[in-house]
Amino acid sequence: MAMTEQEHPLNNDVFKRFRALVYRECGINLTDHKRAMFSSRLQKRLSHLGLTSFQDYYDLVVGGHSDAELTTMLDYISTNQTEFFREPHHFTFLRERVLPELAVDKTVRIWSTACSSGEEPYSIAMTLSDAIASPSTWNCRILASDISTRMLAKAATGQYSYEKINSLSSDLVRRHFLLGKGNHRELVKIKPHIANMAVFRRINLMDDRYPIKSLLDVIFCRNVMIYFDRETQAKVLARLSRYLKPGGYLFIGHSETMQGISDAFHYVAPTIYRKQE
Template identity: 40%
Template structure:
């Protein structure tokens, strides 16, 4: 029995039909580059139920008719992408990257004459990555007194950007942040029993958040970046999409600048103006 037939049999009642699943998967891929194989059917159904409620549709068929036959995508696309994107994030995730940033990349950039180090978290999720970058940059700038920095943080999801701008997190999420940095850059809740923390206003003000789709043909970031983090994003794309994203990112990276990708990712086989300088760290040539 084919996979298509197996999926078709499992779709009675309020399940997503194969026809509508194929339409949704195609739209999600075209819009975001995220692959949605048949094995993701149950996950997609679970996540889309909130959109059915929000748009007052009682069945998946009604919702998909609204999307594809009544121009509903014009108003629903952003929300649809929000519910299907995965947003795993931690402070100081893949800590060796931040060690390299602090001890090798930033000194090399500053010693090369750069006075404002421009950095970009290109898939920032709920903000842990760009705030971690900002902590490392703030410490470096304080130690040098001759450099400043900026952090651009972008994501496709409006939901995660809203969370990131607030900078409020569960207390246990900041456990990886060194104690001395917690004291400088993290505020604890005043109310007893409220197990939340917030990034300090000063550090939050150094991070600029914006919505951006890595599938777009151009990235409107202004001047070239000295550091780009694009971690744990490429794994969701096929090879063709990866090639396009990586080439566009390289066009945004200054010569001598550094690109960081996730430890489970690889750029082997792509023709890019990058040389590997450490594990999953590359320099623009």
Template identity: 55%
Template sequence: MNATITDKEFEQFKSLIYEQVGITLDAPKKTLLTQRLGKRLRDLELSSYQAYYDRVTGKGGGEELTQLVDLISTNKTDFFREPVHFDFLREEVLPHVEATRTLRIWSSASSSGEEPYTIAMTLNDAIRDRSQWDIKILASDISTRILAKAASGVYDDERVMQLPQDVVRRHFLRGKGEQAGKLKVRKHLSELIAFRRVNLMAPAFPIKTPLDVIFCRNVMIYFDRPTQETLVGKFYRYLRPGGYLFIGHSESLQWVEHQFDYIKPTIYQKPFD
């Protein structure tokens, strides 16, 4: 059966998604929502979007809400995407933490893991005596499905093969047998990273130590200005003075009220006290 979504149903999902995930669905997204949810309706043998909405918002609907988020979120990412941030990390951030040899970094919308693993590769290759350093990378996302993929550290050959050969050799293991055609991130990278589900809409985050850098790239673009403002305010609180916020190349804090110093496009710094 092929249910069609009514305007009322679309508005209901729109409000629910905005409240729970912060993502603003405008009218052109109606087709997308219908396509992605349509399959879920069929899998669950539900005859209308209203029935699905009731399931998601009803008692015990939390699990299904996670599925819904998985269906609507865009997970596009890449290794070394927007390399300016990794260069900045190596050239500007690292020299300033040499004294303490401690680094706390949060990849706050980590998708399938390419971003936190790229952070780990950058640090690993830039630091000589890594055993003397205390490095922790928190990688989080709202989607449990994509987080599980990230935590597995397994990628198809063609994604990894775009990297220089020496990088692949240093940081990946080639799959054999059933895993042929796949590569797995080596332990010296994965042991730096903790994967957790974090919803950026939560009033507080599970972070105790002030952070040196927060990556929040290519997710704020889906949030409206008040949501961005609240989020950027929360990030400010979790950074140490002098810590950095990196955002995506098509994002800007120009119209958002905030207390950060602008360093260069997509890079902001919390002022020193």
């Protein structure tokens, strides 16, 4: 019989402990109205582990000899809603404004900071492939990161349900996707020339330093800061700016703002900012 939330009640004191832990580890601000969501998403995990209370689960997460269960918990509570070419004006700007600026060196470095199941970095790769006349003459690298190891594993497969590409043009699908056959006819897979541009890696934006050696031309940090309070937003933006070239671009989500949070960037267009040179 499936467990219900009533069988694993989450009282306010224990939720406060989880809230402090999640905030400290990944910056997500679990407000009171997210308590039901938090509880619901972790019910199956408690049942799987044979635990009878959220207090027992908290003790397991903080008392373990590794961060494995903490990582698993963050996987469960992460929000992973995305689609190909979400907020399309960013990809238009990338194609029409950013790439011409990089045409001399023919090198482009882009970071998708919250790549989820991979639609964003693959959309970036498709944009680069279609916009560059001779892609083989360019050095194109996309770093795709997320805090969820589960989503990173899914993204790395490059495999999606057919409904994920319903909104894409038939020409784009033909160029960049392999269509499943037989028992896999409802699936599609990213073609190698697109998949090979992306490298997937787990990165926690709350870490003081990121494993990035080369400065970046563009950072996609979209629909991430909405989960942070203003103090955390400011800290993350300060870190991101260290890895962006002077004059590099930062793309944020349509419901996010930089106003009053960071002076490291100046406004270019709605949801598009540029690092001060």
